[in-house]
Amino acid sequence: MKKKVSLKDIAQKVGVSIALVSYVLNNKNEKRISKDVATKIRETAAALNYRANQIAKSLKTNKTNTIGLIVSDIANPFSSSLARIIEDEADKYGYTVIFGSSDEDAEKSKKLIDTLTNRQVDGLIIAPADDTVEQVKMLVQEGFPFVLVDRYFPEVQTNYVALDNFKAAQTATGQLLHAGFKNIGLITYKSTLHNLQERKTGYIATLKAHGREVKKHHIKEIGYHETGPGVEKAMQQLLGGKDVVDAILFGSNILALQGVKYINARGLRVPENVGVIMFDESEALSLYSPPISYIKQPMESLGKTAVNMLLESIARNNKTSQVKLDGELVLSRSAVAVTESVV
């Protein structure tokens, strides 16, 4: 590879000190520098195709203008669309982003936090995995700038932006009740993650508020790594047995997709046999008829808020902000009483 041109090269060519070159190329102390030298420096910098070495700059300034992003899996549409928004927002402020996938694994998460901080990212945006509270507490203790996104730990005081999952579950469950469904089941993830818990508590609270009985056997929690067989079994139980369900709230699009596959295979129909609402949009269900109602996450705000919070936190490290955003119920026929007509 060709040798890189440095400030020194320019300084020598122009016959001036390195300091001066640095000043003009960074537009500092402008008034104090003669126009002639300034333009000459700029010209030869351009001629030599000078590109500042960010590494050297970073070592000196202790700033890398880099954000570390830890998601569960960048290949997952939720993560990648969030990543894209974060990328664009960060770029506005001259930041680039390094990413890593934790696979919902605490150990990988730890390793990622280590590598990213070793690389001196200025801050971290993290969608924390299960069992990573300790890592987050550590970050707090070190005073390292970071913001949690999508998920957070209520017991530790940090910056975060997340969907108001409780409220969203209330909305979804409420709609199902309003539509006249009598026996609403829940299929969600088995997780200690607070955001997931709130999807459950929101569902339960709403049933109670409407004087409905909350039935344990109508709540199914599926492990991350067994969504296929897990959902199938759950569906069998919810739709088989004696105390059958007439609507299901799915805690995620992935769970819903599995559920719909089962519904198809069994030759059942939505919403005639079973009403459906899910969390998150699903490409995979985009052609399904009827369209499946869902809680739409405010991705744009989620990503932008995360970046802005982080930049504030990097700038002056004094306060923490907690933001809960409202989801939007995108209602379609899947969650409407059969006599009503929507979409």
Place this chain on the structure above:
Amino acid sequence: MKKKVSLKDIAQKVGVSIALVSYVLNNKNEKRISKDVATKIRETAAALNYRANQIAKSLKTNKTNTIGLIVSDIANPFSSSLARIIEDEADKYGYTVIFGSSDEDAEKSKKLIDTLTNRQVDGLIIAPADDTVEQVKMLVQEGFPFVLVDRYFPEVQTNYVALDNFKAAQTATGQLLHAGFKNIGLITYKSTLHNLQERKTGYIATLKAHGREVKKHHIKEIGYHETGPGVEKAMQQLLGGKDVVDAILFGSNILALQGVKYINARGLRVPENVGVIMFDESEALSLYSPPISYIKQPMESLGKTAVNMLLESIARNNKTSQVKLDGELVLSRSAVAVTESVV
């Protein structure tokens, strides 16, 4: 933020030189160092929770152990699943990845190459956008390590890994002919990108090889940013008019999704009214019946090969490799004569 602990801190605490600390922490010159000091150094490093400053290390060694990845849009499933594979493969060798989305825009691409190289990435993996040949040539000229992925420019000698699009188009078109379709249309992107061109030339070559007439009005090329209306119009023309088509090869999953939407809206059926094969898998079509046949890209190999090529190129900058990988035709009822039965 707490002050970071440096080699100096450890050296002082142990009462030894910085050099020595550096050596033992990097496991260099092991035999030459007394076990006692070594263990003592390691212990206090652990006690102080020392984390090497990669920036300082990089400045000295001129290596950042960072790969820059430029895709068209990280939110696009093709890009993000590739990104994930690259992430994992890079991680095996201690590399992390910084990404950026070019949006198929040459200017953004240029800007990304600049920022990433300024940040001293050791190499670049690029899915080059239209009209970026000059940028790629520049990189070649500078001797900067990089590999093109998914796309490449036949006229410039670079490392690349890509699907053999010509062959894949041959396979797809051949299957359609074999299944007995008489009038096969093509809907693809309007682009000068060689990989896209090959999807067209492979289609044309196969028709010719089978003695079929190649009809210009059966080849529709759609702009990137008008896939919705573009495909609709194309479908109208292919399925309307007098010289109607009985099968369509779609140059991408996105185009196919639009096409299938049109087919649905018109109340047509696959494959009875129109046979279909598309390039790339589609989540959005996963529930569609019948399943749509597609050319499956070898994502795993694509990503891994890209990383390995890049690392070789970084290690010794002498040769370039070109790899074309075969796609796999995942055949289902959408592209089979109505009398045959598959899936």
Place this chain on the structure above:
DNA sequence: CTGAAAGCGCTTACAG
């Protein structure tokens, strides 16, 4: 208006 110099946190010949 301009330059010499220190220093960011490391690595690595070199000398002892």
Place this chain on the structure above:
DNA sequence: CTGAAAGCGCTTACAG
């Protein structure tokens, strides 16, 4: 076995 020193490419008080 160990240390002093130079240097990676910058920035930035400080002195003139």
